[in-house]
Amino acid sequence: MKLSINFLKDYVDLDETIDVIKIAEDMTNAGSEYDEAGKLINATGLVIAEVIECKDHPDSDHLHCCKVNTGKEILNIVCGAPNVRKGLKVILALDGAQLPGGVIKRGVIRGEESNGMICSIAELGLESKFLKEEDKAGIHELPQDAPIGEDPIKYMQMDDSVIDFDLTANRGDLLSILGMAYEIGAIYDKKVKDIDLSHKENKEDINDIFKIKVNTDNCSIFLGKKIKNVTIKESPEFIKNRLIASGIRPINNVVDISNYVMLETGQPLHFYDADCLKGCLEVRMAKEGEKLRTLDNIERTLKAEDIVISDGEKAIGLAGVMGGYDTEITDKTKNIIIESAIFDSVKVRRTSNAILRSEASNRFEKGLDPNRTYMAIERSCNLLEKYADAEIVGGLAIYDTTEKEDKVIDITAKNINAILGMEISEKDILDVFRRLGFKSSVKNDIITVSVPRRRIDISIKEDLIEEVGRIYGVNNIKGKLPNILPKMGSYDKVSRQIRNKMIDLGLNETLSYVLVPEADSKMFTKDDYEVVKLLDPLSEDKNTLRHSLSIALYKIYEYNKARNNKDACIYELGKAFQKKGEEYSETQKIAALMSGDYYLGIDKKKVDFYVIKGVAEEILDYLGYNGRYSFIKDKEKMPDQMHPGQSAIISVNNDYVGIIGKIHPEIESEDVYILEIDLDKLLAKKVGKMKYKEISKFPSIKKDLALVVDKKLTAQEISTKIKKYAGSMLDSQEVFDVYTGKGIDEDKKSIAFSLTFAKTDRTLTDEEINEVMEKIIAGVKKDLKAELR
Amino acid sequence: MKEQISKIQKEALENVKNSKDLKELNDIRVKYLGKKGELTLLLRQMGSLSAEERPIMGAAVNTAKQEVEEKIQEKEEALRKLEMEEKLEKEEIDITLPSQKITRGSKHPLNRVIEEVEDLFVSMGYDVVSGPELETDEYCFERLNLPKGHPARDMQDSFYITADYLLRTQTSSVQARTMMANKEKSPIRVIVPGKTFRREDDATHSHQFNQVEGLVVDKNISLADLKGTLEVFMKKMLGQNTELRFRPSYFPFTEPSYEVDVTCFKCGGKGCNLCKQTGWIELLGSGIVHPNVLKMNGYDPEKYSGFAFGVGLDRLAMFKYGITDIRLLYQNDVRFLKQFDRKDEENEIKY
Structure with missing residues (x-):
């Protein structure tokens, strides 16, 4: 909402010296923020001058050399405008003048001296939409009686200031000059002046010649007034300038008055050319698919949810949003029907969101005061009589179901102070209500407040508490901490521990977007689910919710790779999303991506499958799943984007919890490894308490076992057998060498285990160990066709 | 024999004196003092x-042995020292060569800030709760006094999945969930840090960002409690000298509602380009829980009151680490991420 200070001053007296910024700041502190505040025309060094001589520039085909009288001196000015001519009164920017486009300096233009610039309106900083055709073409032509030497801004009545407010959605009342006057009046304790509604009416009665019908619940009040014999012409300067200051383009006196009254009262009006109507106006819901040509000459197709105004047959206006093309005010209009009405805010909002947002729809959406619905009609009559020579037809066509009385709310000083945490006296509270223009009375500590309907935002006690806080001010409240029994706070410790562990393992934490392109959304997963898509995405590359975090990490990898950051060891813990049947759900997952060099202790190592497997094992062991997980090659469950020979599913207690492995070389040419675990699923598996395991007092014995086996046999398959045949004496085992090549058959490999034997109650003898070793060797020979190397 | 003794002794001492290393010295020891050594x-x-000569000669040999032994020991010590010196000199390195890094990972700056906020509020007895990011319209809006068609919904352009599901636009959605879940009506003290989403993407807005919501509900909760709590919060995050300014505003789920400005963290309130010369930065939305919200979520507004606040964490993180572009937080450039591997400076506060 752009507030013209000149306009405001019609309704509230402000100190002449008060600065527009100060008003804007004080309004901000009372709850209405502003975006910008300043002069309507931000220019200095301007003077009204007369062109007393105008010759063509000797060295140019379009420039003119003028002599201009400023009242003080005669100046040589070079001017390029086509309309400059002798005898014209102009706006002259003198040497040193500050215009929105820069500072004007004396100079020489193609050999001719120029001591300033003759200005167009655009050069004063007015947006082009406010310019008349003649002003777009050249310099501004002032009337012949313009006084030479005076300030042209003042002369044109454009010495106004404007505050552009960013209003909150509840304060629809501030979308009017009157509302602003009440608000600013409350802040500075000034009374709001009456609006002039006076006018004469003829002896006719509209109800004899015109009918209104309302056939929907979505219109609570509808008023019609007839005006005759208007003269269409240009509006007086003050109306045009105030519209411009408010951001509305002046058109002609009648249309301008409808906008002017809307700005004053907040009530949007619609003026119909009465001669294009058929003696009636009807409010109804549109028929599905019904057509309407709106003011902007666009044919709109309507929905059953749109409210329309009809002439009894067809739709002629989109209620609350925009009028129709066929019944609009034109230069030839003589007679007018004024519509002043209130339409359902939700319906108007829906229609305007779908079709067009307008000054009118913005006001209907936020709610209106029905008292103003009447006031706006009368104010229009007043102005049309004065500025369009109108004859006002008597009577008013009325459909009205609204309540217009003040809203009565009971409250106590105690209520107010309990919520604000202050000690404001009853006297001060009553004073706030008086300043706001609310009547109040007190009986037995209960304050009964009458809130005028213009304050649509106030309906309950708490709203009044806010008003007291707003006007009285809350910045001197002394803060304290809530007086609640102490207790221990809690947070999701496990997530944080997992994240810390990942960091300890050398991975960098990322925070990626939840939204991914649909085309990629099924990557790195073979889960059975439906993707979750946005109805109205911002762009195609962010239209689907991720189901795997790996896709997000892979995008991050690509971003880094493009910047030559090829050593990427990253992880993220976050939500993933899916739809199954009609159910939407989200799952906590953790994913890691590793590529390039991994700094393992003091040596760097090229990341391979075993590095990321190490990360997976570290996390699983840390969480207490040691001995309960395995890595299994499973073609069914492995996503197609994974290298079939270098990837596995992670299984805990024989239940699938995640995937691990290398990205398929068809997708990614670099060696990139990913790991993803469904944390909700994993953490649902209970783990026992951590317990100390007794350290053997007796020495352990190490034995090496090198076997030649089939190349396809996995280390895990072999170690399972070793464990089986070794029995309880085997304390631990690990692979320390894998060899293929010279001395070993092509389809075989050599794999060497280091076995540690121990008992916690005694020292083992060589005989015992040898016996076990023989058992193991015999076992693997039998089961795995293994040979000793 | 006496001559023989002094000859051997002289020769031995000469050999000791000329010995070059410990091995040679040991050979000398063996040669003269060993079991088959010449003196032995x-x-x-x-x-x-x-019988008369025996003790005299015996004493002479022993004296000679002792002298030789002493000299050997002296020499041994000298040689050891020399060898150590040589070894140390040989082992000298250039300590200015680059180190072999033991590299740890790093925590994302936004999560660092979230953890700092969590730790502060947990220490004051708050529970950190989370809620769904894929939220229902009911919890995101309706239960927060924002019925369908409410104009304030324009403040938050949303990503809808269906007419009923959307990506949450605010962590406030968890307010309703927390109140509904608390059947015994024990005092509520929660914060909700998390991801939020709005349908806008430009230089200053990211379609995905992070907020932390705070909610306290009990008997006799007032604006003074809100102010005190936010004072602790902001001083902890921004420093002891941070002041707060409450500006009336409008949020459908609180009444009264306030925007909270904090002393500009760049200039300390003097006025600069960050705060547009005002000395203040708008940082939080807050207010007293609207009676409709209490009612809709199972609380009697005549008995209970509460406060709620919400703050954008992206801006806090950006300020804290001097990050000038919000997009850096979501690009995840590893050169950016790796920088966050240092402990934070803690703001000590008095309150």
């Missing part, structure tokens, strides 16, 4: 001497 052998020849 002399003692064995004592048998052939007379």
Whole structure:
């Protein structure tokens, strides 16, 4: 909402010296923020001058050399405008003048001296939409009686200031000059002046010649007034300038008055050319698919949810949003029907969101005061009589179901102070209500407040508490901490521990977007689910919710790779999303991506499958799943984007919890490894308490076992057998060498285990160990066709 | 024999003096003092001497042995020292060569800030709760006094999945969930840090960002409690000298509602380009829980009151680490991420 200070001053007296910024700041502190505040025309060094001589520039085909009288001196000015001519009164920017486009300096233009610039309106900083055709073409032509030497801004009545407010959605009342006057009046304790509604009416009665019908619940009040014999012409300067200051383009006196009254009262009006109507106006819901040509000459197709105004047959206006093309005010209009009405805010909002947002729809959406619905009609009559020579037809066509009385709310000083945490006296509270223009009375500590309907935002006690806080001010409240029994706070410790562990393992934490392109959304997963898509995405590359975090990490990898950051060891813990049947759900997952060099202790190592497997094992062991997980090659469950020979599913207690492995070389040419675990699923598996395991007092014995086996046999398959045949004496085992090549058959490999034997109650003898070793060797020979190397 | 003793002794001492290393010295020890050493052998020849000569000669040999032994020990010590010096000199390195890094990972700056906020509020007895990011319209809006068609919904352009599901636009959605879940109506003290989403993407807005919501509900909760809590919060995050300014505003789920400005963290309130010369930065939305919200979520507004606040964490993180572009937080450039591997400076506050 752009507030013209000149306009405001019609309704509230402000100190002449008060600065527009100060008003804007004080309004901000009372709850209405502003975006910008300043002069309507931000220019200095301007003077009204007369062109007393105008010759063509000797060295140019379009420039003119003028002599201009400023009242003080005669100046040589070079001017390029086509309309400059002798005898014209102009706006002259003198040497040193500050215009929105820069500072004007004396100079020489193609050999001719120029001591300033003759200005167009655009050069004063007015947006082009406010310019008349003649002003777009050249310099501004002032009337012949313009006084030479005076300030042209003042002369044109454009010495106004404007505050552009960013209003909150509840304060629809501030979308009017009157509302602003009440608000600013409350802040500075000034009374709001009456609006002039006076006018004469003829002896006719509209109800004899015109009918209104309302056939929907979505219109609570509808008023019609007839005006005759208007003269269409240009509006007086003050109306045009105030519209411009408010951001509305002046058109002609009648249309301008409808906008002017809307700005004053907040009530949007619609003026119909009465001669294009058929003696009636009807409010109804549109028929599905019904057509309407709106003011902007666009044919709109309507929905059953749109409210329309009809002439009894067809739709002629989109209620609350925009009028129709066929019944609009034109230069030839003589007679007018004024519509002043209130339409359902939700319906108007829906229609305007779908079709067009307008000054009118913005006001209907936020709610209106029905008292103003009447006031706006009368104010229009007043102005049309004065500025369009109108004859006002008597009577008013009325459909009205609204309540217009003040809203009565009971409250106590105690209520107010309990919520604000202050000690404001009853006297001060009553004073706030008086300043706001609310009547109040007190009986037995209960304050009964009458809130005028213009304050649509106030309906309950708490709203009044806010008003007291707003006007009285809350910045001197002394803060304290809530007086609640102490207790221990809690947070999701496990997530944080997992994240810390990942960091300890050398991975960098990322925070990626939840939204991914649909085309990629099924990557790195073979889960059975439906993707979750946005109805109205911002762009195609962010239209689907991720189901795997790996896709997000892979995008991050690509971003880094493009910047030559090829050593990427990253992880993220976050939500993933899916739809199954009609159910939407989200799952906590953790994913890691590793590529390039991994700094393992003091040596760097090229990341391979075993590095990321190490990360997976570290996390699983840390969480207490040691001995309960395995890595299994499973073609069914492995996503197609994974290298079939270098990837596995992670299984805990024989239940699938995640995937691990290398990205398929068809997708990614670099060696990139990913790991993803469904944390909700994993953490649902209970783990026992951590317990100390007794350290053997007796020495352990190490034995090496090198076997030649089939190349396809996995280390895990072999170690399972070793464990089986070794029995309880085997304390631990690990692979320390894998060899293929010279001395070993092509389809075989050599794999060497280091076995540690121990008992916690005694020292083992060589005989015992040898016996076990023989058992193991015999076992693997039998089961795995293994040979000793 | 006496001559023989002094000859051997002289020779031995000469050899000790000339020995070059410990091995040679040890050979000398063996040669003269060992079991079959020359001086030792002399003692064995004592048998052939007379009873009078024997003690004299014995004493002479022992003295010689002792002298040689002493010299060997002296020499041994000197040689050891020399060898150590040589070894140390040989082992000298250039300590200015680059180190072998033991590299740890790093925590994302936004999560660092979230953890700092969590730790502060947990220490004051708050529970950190989370809620769904894929939220229902009911919890995101309707239960927060924002019925369908409410104009304030324009403040938050949303990503809808269906007419009923959307990506949450605010962590406030968890307010309703927390109140509904608390059947015994024990005092509520929660914060909700998390991801939020709005349908806008430009230089200053990211379609995905992070907020932390705070909610306290009990008997007799007032604006003074809100102010005190936010004072602690902001001083902890931004420093002891941070002041707060409450500006009336409008949020459908609180009444009264306030925007909270904090002393500009760049200039300390003097006025600069960050705060547009005002000395204040708008940082939080807050207010007293609207009675409709209490009612809709199972609380009697005549008995209970509460406060709620919400703050954008992206801006806090950006301020804290001097990050100038919000997009850096979501690009995840590893050169950016790796920088966050240092402990934070803690703001000590008095309150």
